[in-house]
Amino acid sequence: MHTLLYLFKLGLGLGLILVAGCSTAQNREVKTLGVPLLHFQKTPCLGICPSYEATIMENGSIRYIGYSDVPVMDTVSFVLSNQQLEELRQEVSQLNYTSLQDTYLTNWSDMPSTITTFYKAGKEAKRVKQEEGGPKHLLDFQEKVHTLLMGLADAEAKRRLPIK
Template sequence: MKKYILIFISLFMIGACKSQKKISNSEQNQHSAIAISQPKIIFTLATTACYGTCPVFEMSVFENDSLVYNGENYVKVKGQISKKLAKGTVEKLQKQFRNANFFELKNVYEMNVSDLPTTYISFTDNEKTKKIKDYAGSPETLKQLEALLRALVEEEVILQR
């Protein structure tokens, strides 16, 4: 009797292993379309804490002119907010980042000072992404780009609430 039970369990296990569903090409294309339909992040900006009251938040701007913001500490708006931006916002920002030669800037700006927040900023353009860590000593060009994204948060998240 034990022999028959072991055979039955073995056959059941083999059947279970072979019962994996094969995905047809049309189903694969559907799954690919779903993955492709998610908008791509074009810009990010994140600020870290300091020993004082430095704002801590993250924001992402997507290719479809939408923004996601998450305010953590020392910000006027805490929590996550998603917002649709005016059409063409991403295009305008892309031009400004290209004109500022964002990809020619250093990857890290640091100095031997303490208690400053760190700003992380990134830009994706034609499948190329660059992320910059700005602690201190960055050029005015980078500060202006960071200010553009901060102003977007101020206008779209804080003032529009």
């Protein structure tokens, strides 16, 4: 009985050490990535819908994770050009995102969502979940961000093609 109790305590202690280690590693990763500007996510559907997420940082670096129906289904990093970053910042400032509703939902069950999280000074300022509808300026913004990210992912996919 004492052996089982010892093994349980040992396992619990190791588990806590592992969790603490993971937390430290995550904190280091966040610090090296920079300050978030925008998090953009497309959720899957039962059909063919692009599913991915990307965190765009204030310095123009991007952490992209492709899940399905996208050119790159992997975790990769991109870097925006200075012009791309400035254009994105202007789009964000013109959007007036704080006036947007938190959700634009549909009654259909198979609709993908576009979830856009805006940050101010590195802290979440507004999160908008859009399935259907919403103001035109939001839809236009989402399309621009999606097109930008898919362009970067497409270039990465082409770069990964084997040389013949």
